[in-house]
Amino acid sequence: MSLTLKIDENSIAKTVYDPLLENEEMIISIKDLSLFYGEKQALFNVTMDVPKNKVTALIGPSGCGKSTLLRCINRLNDLLDNVRVDGDIYLNNESIYDKAVDLSELRKKLGMVAQKPNPFPMSIYDNVVYPLRIDGVKKKSILDEVCERSLTKAGLWDEVKDRLKDNALGLSGGQQQRLCIARAIAPEPEVVLMDEPCSALDPLATMVIEDLILSLRGSYTVVIVTHNMQQAARVSDYTAFMYMGRLVEYGNTVNIFKKPKLKETEDYITGRFG
Amino acid sequence: MSRFTRTNYKIYFKSKGEPMLWLTGGGMLVALLMIIFLIYFIVRNGIANFWPDPISYFETVQGEKFMGEVTKRERYVIQSSADKDEKVYGVRYLVRIGNFELTNEHFKWLKDSEIVKESKPKYAMVLERLEWGRFYGFPYKFKIGDEVIADNIDGILKNYDKYHDEMRRLWKQKVNIEKKQIGKLNHLIEKERLKYRKVELKLKKAKLSGDKGKISEIEKEYLIVKKDFERFMEWSKKEYDSYIDKIALLKNKYERYSITFKTADGREKDVKLFEIVRGYRGNDLSLMDKMGIYFDRWVEFLTDDPREANSEGGVFPAIFGTIVMTLLMSIFVVPFGVVAAIYMKEYAKSGKIISMLRIAINNLAGVPSIVYGVFGVGFFAYTVGASIDNIFYEAKLPNPTFGTGGILWASLTLALLTLPVVIVSTEEAINAVPNSLREGSYACGATKWQTIRYIVLPRAMPGIMTGFILAMSRGAGEVAPLMLVGAVKLAPEMPIDGLFPFVHLERSFMHLGFHIFDLGFQSQNSDAAIPMVYTTTLLLIIIVIVLNVVAIYIRNRLRKKFIGSIF
Numbered sequence: 122m123s124l125t126l127k128i129d130e131n132s133i134a135k136t137v138y139d140p141l142l143e144n145e146e147m148i149i150s151i152k153d154l155s156l157f158y159g160e161k162q163a164l165f166n167v168t169m170d171v172p173k174n175k176v177t178a179l180i181g182p183s184g185c186g187k188s189t190l191l192r193c194i195n196r197l198n199d200l201l202d203n204v205r206v207d208g209d210i211y212l213n214n215e216s217i218y219d220k221a222v223d224l225s226e227l228r229k230k231l232g233m234v235a236q237k238p239n240p241f242p243m244s245i246y247d248n249v250v251y252p253l254r255i256d257g258v259k260k261k262s263i264l265d266e267v268c269e270r271s272l273t274k275a276g277l278w279d280e281v282k283d284r285l286k287d288n289a290l291g292l293s294g295g296q297q298q299r300l301c302i303a304r305a306i307a308p309e310p311e312v313v314l315m316d317e318p319c320s321a322l323d324p325l326a327t328m329v330i331e332d333l334i335l336s337l338r339g340s341y342t343v344v345i346v347t348h349n350m351q352q353a354a355r356v357s358d359y360t361a362f363m364y365m366g367r368l369v370e371y372g373n374t375v376n377i378f379k380k381p382k383l384k385e386t387e388d389y390i391t392g393r394f395g
Numbered sequence: 396m397s398r399f400t401r402t403n404y405k406i407y408f409k410s411k412g413e414p415m416l417w418l419t420g421g422g423m424l425v426a427l428l429m430i431i432f433l434i435y436f437i438v439r440n441g442i443a444n445f446w447p448d449p450i451s452y453f454e455t456v457q458g459e460k461f462m463g464e465v466t467k468r469e470r471y472v473i474q475s476s477a478d479k480d481e482k483v484y485g486v487r488y489l490v491r492i493g494n495f496e497l498t499n500e501h502f503k504w505l506k507d508s509e510i511v512k513e514s515k516p517k518y519a520m521v522l523e524r525l526e527w528g529r530f531y532g533f534p535y536k537f538k539i540g541d542e543v544i545a546d547n548i549d550g551i552l553k554n555y556d557k558y559h560d561e562m563r564r565l566w567k568q569k570v571n572i573e574k575k576q577i578g579k580l581n582h583l584i585e586k587e588r589l590k591y592r593k594v595e596l597k598l599k600k601a602k603l604s605g606d607k608g609k610i611s612e613i614e615k616e617y618l619i620v621k622k623d624f625e626r627f628m629e630w631s632k633k634e635y636d637s638y639i640d641k642i643a644l645l646k647n648k649y650e651r652y653s654i655t656f657k658t659a660d661g662r663e664k665d666v667k668l669f670e671i672v673r674g675y676r677g678n679d680l681s682l683m684d685k686m687g688i689y690f691d692r693w694v695e696f697l698t699d700d701p702r703e704a705n706s707e708g709g710v711f712p713a714i715f716g717t718i719v720m721t722l723l724m725s726i727f728v729v730p731f732g733v734v735a736a737i738y739m740k741e742y743a744k745s746g747k748i749i750s751m752l753r754i755a756i757n758n759l760a761g762v763p764s765i766v767y768g769v770f771g772v773g774f775f776a777y778t779v780g781a782s783i784d785n786i787f788y789e790a791k792l793p794n795p796t797f798g799t800g801g802i803l804w805a806s807l808t809l810a811l812l813t814l815p816v817v818i819v820s821t822e823e824a825i826n827a828v829p830n831s832l833r834e835g836s837y838a839c840g841a842t843k844w845q846t847i848r849y850i851v852l853p854r855a856m857p858g859i860m861t862g863f864i865l866a867m868s869r870g871a872g873e874v875a876p877l878m879l880v881g882a883v884k885l886a887p888e889m890p891i892d893g894l895f896p897f898v899h900l901e902r903s904f905m906h907l908g909f910h911i912f913d914l915g916f917q918s919q920n921s922d923a924a925i926p927m928v929y930t931t932t933l934l935l936i937i938i939v940i941v942l943n944v945v946a947i948y949i950r951n952r953l954r955k956k957f958i959g960s961i962f
Contacts, residue, residue, distance in 0.1 A: 228838055
């Protein structure tokens with residue numbers, strides 16, 4: 122058995138979809154999306170629909186384009202120079218790459234949690250209500266309410282309720298990440314995008330976050346990028362396997378992990394490469 | 396053993412790295428010693444200046460008798476023979492003999508070998524006077540008018556203690572009238588004169604244009620204003636006379652009290668009581684007395700106006716000017732530099748133009764500061780300032796208002812000078828803001844400006860403060876450009892005072908750095924000025940340190956707030 126497994130590009134050129142997906146109500150649909158960093162193509166004709174109020178995991182080896190795909194959804198890639206995007210993404214059947222789209226408005230519908238906790242240099246309270254503040258909300262009663270609700274949902278309220286005015290940078294790594302989740306869900310977004318939210322955390326903190334993701338299921342659509350396959354299996358309803366910028370197989374998590382249709386997926390999941 | 400052949404040794408030598416430790420450590424040590432020595436030197440020379448020295452009385456071989464404070468003692472070579480290494484040394488003293496109006500010198504060199512007799516007379520007094528520098532002598536008579544009140548030493552001293560403070564108070568009242576009240580009156584007169592002159596100019600212009608209706612209209616106005624002005628001048632003349640009367644009254648009182656002193660060589664000299672800033676018997680002081688005089692001199696130095704071509708008295712106007720100028724400069728440079736850096740880092744696409752711009756800015760930091768001075772006086776004062784004068788201060792011409800050096804132009808010039816420092820450090824601070832924070836903010840739906848305003852700037856604030864501190868230190872210590880754009884030897888009025896509009900940005904000002912230069916190298920009485928140079932330098936260092944410590948304190952608080960601990 123060789124350590125590096127050769128993958129036949131032809132066999133992954135066409136995405137394999139799970140028929141179960143057709144029963145779901147979709148909130149995001151990605152249509153034929155390709156992305157170029159300068160000359161280098163990072164995504165190849167990705168087409169996938171994300172079901173509403175479910176957790177969808179993107180898995181794949183490092184550099185396969187899963188984070189890039191995630192960042193295409195809230196157009197964070199626009200911040201980089203030399204990025205070109207072909208194809209389109211629809212949120213509730215509205216194009217997000219349309220010229221008329223207001224990026225601020227769009228991003229308010231898509232909460233994001235980054236790989237490394239990135240609390241802003243301000244108090245815990247200010248962090249949580251930041252998305253509302255920049256939206257011009259000034260009323261204290263609203264802000265207080267949102268702060269408590271978001272922190273409660275993020276499972277952080279009991280730990281920080283007595284020190285909301287303290288600097289957020291004084292929290293532990295796990296707490297900071299939950300704070301970021303609270304911040305992401307504060308403006309009641311339709312979708313929460315998570316980019317490897319546990320990769321900088323210890324196992325205990327990871328468990329807390331995973332429980333949190335499970336509790337969000339049903340009320341939020343979550344798209345989570347992870348390269349921890351157990352995590353994907355634990356938290357997600359649907360899993361998309363990506364490789365070399367292509368969406369290889371996409372379907373119900375149980376099916377993907379129990380009986381993948383493609384040999385490549387099986388090889389990756391069983392740890393034979395990656 | 397082959398291990399210690401030359402080539403092997405070389406490799407061994409380099410790979411071991413210990414010599415580098417010594418070299419680098421030595422470099423640091425040299426830097427450290429330089430700093431310590433500099434501070435020690437300034438502090439040592441600056442701090443002792445105000446300590447009262449005893450008064451020595453000398454008689455010399457030549458038959459001279461004089462008295463004063465020994466300020467310096469040094470060895471010198473009396474003779475040296477070429478064939479031998481032997482040298483014969485003597486000692487000579489620098490004696491501050493004062494009494495300038497009698498002797499025409501402040502200091503005298505005295506060789507050890509010339510001294511016939513030396514003593515420390517108990518009743519010898521030192522006087523620090525308003526004019527003519529110090530005086531050394533023995534109290535002889537105390538007089539009110541021509542009447543001798545006391546002629547024994549105790550009586551004189553008792554009367555001195557009794558009347559001196561009061562005479563000083565009266566004299567200060569007189570100065571206050573001269574400076575504040577007459578100053579205010581002059582201010583008013585100038586204002587009225589300008590009002591009148593404005594109408595006069597308007598009339599002149601109208602006459603040139605030849606519009607008859609207009610001329611007659613303005614002529615009417617002119618006549619009214621002229622009448623008002625004449626009436627005002629009459630009133631002000633009366634007012635002025637009343638002040639003069641008051642002054643004469645005060646003068647009559649305080650000028651009558653005087654002490655006749657006898658100098659070491661027996662000459663008599665009357666000294667008016669009000670002229671004595673401070674008088675004490677130098678050889679009859681307890682340690683507490685000495686400390687009292689020492690601190691009193693420091694207080695005078697920090698709070699008073701200078702006297703005697705700046706070599707005596709205080710430096711308060713210079714302290715004030717330095718601080719105001721530095722703060723004004725910061726007000727100009729920090730926002731401007733920060734905004735420029737934000738543009739370059741956050742808005743502009745990085746490319747050839749921006750990197751060329753960056754090189755240009757860095758090079759600006761290396762331009763000699765006098766060049767900025769020339770630019771400042773040529774552009775700000777003579778071009779911009781002159782235009783301002785032509786438009787807004789026409790009535791005052793040909794006297795320039797903004798068209799000459801002033802604190803506004805000086806701080807703008809220094810702002811230009813320190814701009815690169817602020818831009819570079821702000822850029823670095825912005826660079827150090829992690830991208831994840833920006834992305835986090837954008838992902839929340841923030842606009843670019845909101846992200847900069849709420850995330851980038853607060854986080855970069857400590858770094859910006861660093862730039863501010865560097866700019867401040869540089870600005871406070873700069874002298875060369877200031878000499879061209881408004882720092883003066885003696886400024887009659889402060890840039891901020893109690894007269895409307897309170898802040899007078901067009902005024903010239905005193906600056907500690909320039910004060911040091913002027914004191915040390917432009918002063919006739921250089922032996923007396925040199926110790927003051929050290930003291931003023933010490934003060935300048937202290938001011939820069941205090942400004943820096945305050946800024947560093949603020950920076951550390953910001954850093955704690957915005958950057959926090961790294962988990």
